[in-house]
Amino acid sequence: MKLFINQCKIEFLRIFRNPYFLFWSLAMPIMFYVLFTKVLNTGAEDKALWDAHFLMSIAVFSVMGSAIMTLGIRLVQEQREGWTKYIRITPLPDMTYFFAKMTGQTAVHLFSIIIIFTTGFLINGISLTASEWILSGVWILAGSLPFLALGVLIGFMKRVDTASGVSNAIYMIMAITGGIWMPMEILPDFIQVIGKSLPAYHYGNGAWSIIRGDMPQLQDILVLSGYLILFMVVSNYIRRKQEAV
Amino acid sequence: MEQAVDIKGLTKSFKGKKAVDDVTFSINRGEIVAILGPNGAGKSTTIHMMLGLLNPTEGEAKLFGANTKETKIRERIGVMLQEVSLMDGLKVKELLQTIRGFYPDPFSLEQLCRLTGLSEEVLNKRTEKLSGGQKRKVGFAMAIAGNPDLLFFDEPTVGMDISSRKVFWDTVKELANDGKTILFSTHYLQEADDVAERIILFNKGKIAADGTPGEIKNQLLKRSVSFVTNAQLPKELFLQYPSVSDVVFKDGRMIVLTDDTDFILSKIFEKKLDAHDIFVDRGRLEEAFEQLTAEQKEAI
Numbered sequence: 001m002k003l004f005i006n007q008c009k010i011e012f013l014r015i016f017r018n019p020y021f022l023f024w025s026l027a028m029p030i031m032f033y034v035l036f037t038k039v040l041n042t043g044a045e046d047k048a049l050w051d052a053h054f055l056m057s058i059a060v061f062s063v064m065g066s067a068i069m070t071l072g073i074r075l076v077q078e079q080r081e082g083w084t085k086y087i088r089i090t091p092l093p094d095m096t097y098f099f100a101k102m103t104g105q106t107a108v109h110l111f112s113i114i115i116i117f118t119t120g121f122l123i124n125g126i127s128l129t130a131s132e133w134i135l136s137g138v139w140i141l142a143g144s145l146p147f148l149a150l151g152v153l154i155g156f157m158k159r160v161d162t163a164s165g166v167s168n169a170i171y172m173i174m175a176i177t178g179g180i181w182m183p184m185e186i187l188p189d190f191i192q193v194i195g196k197s198l199p200a201y202h203y204g205n206g207a208w209s210i211i212r213g214d215m216p217q218l219q220d221i222l223v224l225s226g227y228l229i230l231f232m233v234v235s236n237y238i239r240r241k242q243e244a245v
Numbered sequence: 246m247e248q249a250v251d252i253k254g255l256t257k258s259f260k261g262k263k264a265v266d267d268v269t270f271s272i273n274r275g276e277i278v279a280i281l282g283p284n285g286a287g288k289s290t291t292i293h294m295m296l297g298l299l300n301p302t303e304g305e306a307k308l309f310g311a312n313t314k315e316t317k318i319r320e321r322i323g324v325m326l327q328e329v330s331l332m333d334g335l336k337v338k339e340l341l342q343t344i345r346g347f348y349p350d351p352f353s354l355e356q357l358c359r360l361t362g363l364s365e366e367v368l369n370k371r372t373e374k375l376s377g378g379q380k381r382k383v384g385f386a387m388a389i390a391g392n393p394d395l396l397f398f399d400e401p402t403v404g405m406d407i408s409s410r411k412v413f414w415d416t417v418k419e420l421a422n423d424g425k426t427i428l429f430s431t432h433y434l435q436e437a438d439d440v441a442e443r444i445i446l447f448n449k450g451k452i453a454a455d456g457t458p459g460e461i462k463n464q465l466l467k468r469s470v471s472f473v474t475n476a477q478l479p480k481e482l483f484l485q486y487p488s489v490s491d492v493v494f495k496d497g498r499m500i501v502l503t504d505d506t507d508f509i510l511s512k513i514f515e516k517k518l519d520a521h522d523i524f525v526d527r528g529r530l531e532e533a534f535e536q537l538t539a540e541q542k543e544a545i
Contacts, residue, residue, distance in 0.1 A: 014334035082330035091319040
């Protein structure tokens, strides 16, 4: 257990010392937030609601990106540099290493959420009830699971360049079609259809429901769980195939 | 006594080509063994199978009588692989502490610094900021961090400068004196000869020879007796003996290639041949080894 906690700490430290992470997962989303709620006039009817809505979008955007890209690309790097191989020879069980990685990553997400929420509170004075803050935070943490699983899938790629290209593309497509950047309603119909079949929209929708005083819809939970199971099954299959060598 | 390494009929095929072909050997505890061979001879593949990183196509490899994949075995081994991999985003100190934490009875950080020659300054650096030589040292420290009974080094001195090599081998010898078993692969002859008590010579996926450096040399090398002569001695004079493989003339000297130089000398004196300035030569290991490597290249 001590080993596990120590390993989580190490993973947490490593992510935080990564300048790419700091830029892509914290600095950029916060800049976007300021841009779309302070600088540009989006013409939203209910400014306070839009500010809160977009804060959720940005938090979802940040965590989703870190789950897919930070995790995926790091896994490929570790594989490539032989680190994964080294760990397999040490007495540290592979599973401990893997779960510590996930836990460390989740701790980082929690930290990102807190920072982004605090920013929203400070610059736009967003007022949500305590339970709304907590619930939306928990939703964003829990809802990141399918994206972590997707990151693991990306992690099976052989080259860092491929992994970074592919994960970037997936990330951007999901963010745009999922209504993370602009509300789903203003997107063309066919994009809405695509967006609603992908997990990002449902991830955001859960948080958007919470700040409107509702609960995430069953459909959101089902779609996210479905993708989680799908990604896990595929990774298990790939892992077995690779281990057979 | 319990054997540190026990390998039976180990074979690995990649796409039908045998990289390692029916290799069998065992290593006693406390031995320093070099796996010597040209690149592509199957050394790394064999080490990977010993470590459980590759599954053998046939045969089995056991360490301390058990499967490497068992935790109790992993606690007793330390490994330095060819590709230096250091977890990024960590200071050397943090990395080594983490690794130490994996093992039940690790070396202290001070001991590790002393053994590997790591300085306080390097300990406080981030791993991604290290030079190649410093990375190698950290890799070495990682391998021995757990105070293991059995150490594997795959081409350990590639990328090390001369002084680092010296520190490395001095430490390896010290560890061996403490009763640790050491197995390293190399394609440097000199290294195998200097450090190892035993050399397992690999060629084309098979064991070509296995013995002390002296025995390996004897097996590999052609010895010769050469001399200057004014008489017209026919080659047949020596070629009639089965121990003689060839007779050549070079630089005004008659050179008799043979397994048994004593015998040739006795014949020279017995027959009172006109021979002076007699040399008994034993080829250099490097030359024999280069020959082996060259043959390998031709085969490909």
